[in-house]
Amino acid sequence: MLRVGRIRYINCYPVYGAIDRGIVPLAGTLVNGVPTDLNRLMAAGELDVSVVSAVEYARDATKLLLLPEIGITSDGPVRSVMLFSKRAPQDLGGKRVVVSRSSMTSVALLELLFEHVWRCRPEFVPGDAEMSDIARFEEEPHDARLVIGDAALKLFDESTRGGAWAERYPWREDLGAAWKAWTGLPFVFAVWVARRATPVHEALSAHASLIASRDWGLEHLDILSQQASESSGVPVETCAEYFAGLDYRLSYPHLAGLTEFFRRLVLAGRVPNGTLAFLPAA
Numbered sequence: 636m637l638r639v640g641r642i643r644y645i646n647c648y649p650v651y652g653a654i655d656r657g658i659v660p661l662a663g664t665l666v667n668g669v670p671t672d673l674n675r676l677m678a679a680g681e682l683d684v685s686v687v688s689a690v691e692y693a694r695d696a697t698k699l700l701l702l703p704e705i706g707i708t709s710d711g712p713v714r715s716v717m718l719f720s721k722r723a724p725q726d727l728g729g730k731r732v733v734v735s736r737s738s739m740t741s742v743a744l745l746e747l748l749f750e751h752v753w754r755c756r757p758e759f760v761p762g763d764a765e766m767s768d769i770a771r772f773e774e775e776p777h778d779a780r781l782v783i784g785d786a787a788l789k790l791f792d793e794s795t796r797g798g799a800w801a802e803r804y805p806w807r808e809d810l811g812a813a814w815k816a817w818t819g820l821p822f823v824f825a826v827w828v829a830r831r832a833t834p835v836h837e838a839l840s841a842h843a844s845l846i847a848s849r850d851w852g853l854e855h856l857d858i859l860s861q862q863a864s865e866s867s868g869v870p871v872e873t874c875a876e877y878f879a880g881l882d883y884r885l886s887y888p889h890l891a892g893l894t895e896f897f898r899r900l901v902l903a904g905r906v907p908n909g910t911l912a913f914l915p916a917a
């Protein structure tokens with residue numbers, strides 16, 4: 636049985652919604668996790684097909700194939716990948732920036748932004764930043780925090796209404812928006828991949844299910860926004876706007892954004908140079 640990974644954030648509802656509801660069959664079993672769990676399981680050969688951090692593909696491209704036409708992307712603000720800061724990002728040189736242990740792509744993007752846009756060098760420290768960790772943020776000294784997923788959406792939404800979070804973090808940088816301002820391109824946060832060792836017909840079948848489920852999801856964002864609001868505690872209108880701002884296709888502008896990100900990571904010596912290799916389209 637094919638093992639298929641799913642990020643347990645609401646950002647994956649539009650892709651897995653129809654599979655979850657039995658509307659689209661999937662010949663496999665789902666494994667849930669935060670992005671870094673799925674990256675690790677994929678690298679260890681414990682998953683066959685999964686959504687992973689975009690940078691994980693570049694890191695391990697010789698073992699992986701990209702699934703065409705699907706990704707988690709934004710062309711500008713994403714809302715759920717946020718640097719919450721007590722001071723302006725340009726003033727964070729030598730300061731402590733806690734980066735979510737759940738993320739790989741956003742940490743790599745954040746490092747590029749500090750180096751090239753904000754032009755200073757903070758001290759990066761990995762830390763827990765899921766919804767259940769929010770209450771303990773102040774126990775750990777820090778000047779800024781990178782938060783992704785539902786926890787970021789929740790904190791961003793609350794801080795736009797003023798109150799304690801807005802006071803604690805007067806600077807809130809949306810990494811999708813920062814990338815767009817820097818490069819003019821959309822950003823690809825996550826991609827779907829198959830291990831090259833996975834039998835092609837099985838990977839193709841999973842891909843076809845994911846595409847069909849995503850197409851159903853995009854037609855039913857109202858139902859999914861309601862479900863997302865219930866599970867995240869974020870108002871339904873905010874979830875609806877969030878989904879509207881994400882794009883789950885991988886069209887030319889997204890691929891341009893993805894390769895530009897990889898090119899800059901290669902220059903920074905973070906990932907080996909390589910190429911995009913795709914599973915044949917389903």
Ligand SMILES: C=C(O[C@@H]1C=C(C(=O)O)C=C[C@H]1O)C(=O)O
Nearest residue numbers: 670688715738739740741784824
């Ligand atoms: C848009 C998001 O993109 C995510 C960010 C990832 C990363 O930083 O490695 C990986 C997968 C995506 O879930 C999000 O989680 O909010």
